Amino acid sequence: MTGSEAAVEDGGTGKRAGETVLARVFAAAGRRALDLLLPPTCLACDAIVGQEATLCPACWDGMPFLAPPWCERLGLPFAYDLGPSALSPQAIARPPAFDRLRAVAAYEGPARVLVSRLKYYDRPSMAGAMGQWMARAGSELFVPREDEAGPPVIVPVPLHRLRLWGRRYNQSGLLAREMGRAAGLEVAPQALIRRKRTRQQVGLDAAARARNVSGAFTLTPQGLMAISGRRVVLVDDVYTTGATVGAATRALLREGATAVDVMVFAHAGADTPLG
The missing domain is CATH 1.20.5 (Single alpha-helices involved in coiled-coils or other helix-helix interfaces)
Structure with missing residues (x-):
């Protein structure tokens, strides 16, 4: 040159x-x-804030975040530390099909508003911040156990195709995608399908919810490949009675998952510490 x-x-x-x-x-x-x-606004109340995808100071203070000590199985908060692997009366009386449940917050105050806006008010962009909070709150679920060859796979609870068509997106799928991205884990968004069109769970008691989703879920061929011989972290927006995640868990275990943990954004039964 x-x-x-x-x-x-x-x-x-x-x-x-x-x-x-x-x-x-x-x-x-x-x-x-x-x-x-x-200007960027608070995710929960629309007050002006300093950056995108965050809460204003008032909503942050009112956010009912969950933290240990809690029930090892259901993630229900305890008023005082009962020691490692302590179980709540609810977990003892009715052991869930899944191993562990963790949530970002109790289903009240700003947490309830966030779920409602994501789910019913066409605000899919909110899943970014919510999924990142879920990744932090559920970090213990992502660590491979001693008998596991690798980390778990993340699977969202699906919507029926007709409800998905009406809403345009699956809020649990968005949360799973953002949580997986933040945690660096594989997400299998199409692993489960809801083969039965069920009624809305809102307003149903626990028994009716269980009947409503009984046999509703099945695995797709790609889902079978993704979950076979692996632990699954099942993702949903809200845990209420456990009927939906219970039915999905049983489908996953029946088709080859070694275990299932559950990660949700909000827990409807966790508003008051036990004890």
Whole structure:
């Protein structure tokens, strides 16, 4: 390469670098201008906040986050520490089909608002922040056990195809995708299908919920390959009576999953610590 050719190449490189810097400056200016016109707002109450996908101080303070000590099986909070692997009366009286359940928050206050906005008010973008919170809250579920060759696979609770058509997205699928992305885990979004169109669970008691979803779930061929011989972390938005995740868990275990843990955003029975 001659000196003149080198000079031309260096000049071209410098020009491209300058254009890149200029593009970044314009992009940053554009974001600032957009924030002035459409400032980011709280996910729960729409108050103006300093950054996207977050809560305002008031909603953050009111968020009923869950933390140990809690029931090893159902994730129900205890008022005081009962020691490792302590079980709640509910888990002893009616042991769930799954191994462990964890949730970000109790199903009240801002947590209830977030679930409602994601599920019923066409706000799929909220799944990003909610899924990241789920990844942090459920981190213990993602660690391979001593007898496991690798980490678990994440599977969302599916919607029936007609309900999916009406809503346009599966909120549990969005949460699973964002949680898997944040945790660095495999997600099998089409592993389960809901073969039976069920009634809405809202308003049904525990027995009616169980009857409603009995036999509702089955595995797809790709789902069988994804879960065979592996532990599954089943994802849903809310845990109420456990009927839905119980039916899904039994389908997964029946078709070859070694164990099932459950991760939800909100837990409807966890508003008051036990004890």
